[in-house]
Amino acid sequence: MEQTTYTLDQDIQDFISNCMTLEHPESYLIAVLHKVQGRYGYLSEKHMDEVAHLLQVPTSTVFGVATFYHFFRLKPAGKFKISICLGTACFVKGADLVLDAFKTELGCSLGDTTSDGMFSLEGTRCLGVCALAPVVTINEQVFGNVKPTQVSEILNKMKEAKVEA
Ligand code: FES
The missing domain is CATH 1.10.10 (Arc Repressor Mutant, subunit A)
Incomplete structure (x- = not known):
């Protein structure tokens, strides 16, 4: 055509x-x-x-x-862009489990955005702060040594703090 x-x-x-x-x-x-x-x-x-x-x-x-490629997104990003470092150091320290916890909490998969447009989830390469592995960034904010059990708390903090994009 x-x-x-x-x-x-x-x-x-x-x-x-x-x-x-x-x-x-x-x-x-x-x-x-x-x-x-x-x-x-x-x-x-x-x-x-x-x-x-x-x-x-x-x-x-x-x-x-x-x-x-995980760095391309097919939907607009959410207000809170959650990036899970999937670099080697983070992976070894359990980034996959942290990612699973975010997926479960948000009900969305990697590269996806929640239906309310609040959160999007993406993987990223090494952020250069491996000493803090596993590392998650939400917009400009960096979270280090993240445990799967902290994910719910982090998300609540984001919602309450209304961190700007
Ligand atoms: S591998 Fe995650 S910060 Fe380096």
């Missing part, structure tokens, strides 16, 4: 057009998706369609890449 109008900002369209002049333009897909997410905060279905069309790759490829 021919698509002639795009909702992506012009500079992103220009970036993709420039990629199309280079060898193997499809190899810039991840870079393009980073730009789109950086601008809009997440990858909407419409934007992924437009990227596929402009970069001349199948929509299924774009969707496949967007869902494969």
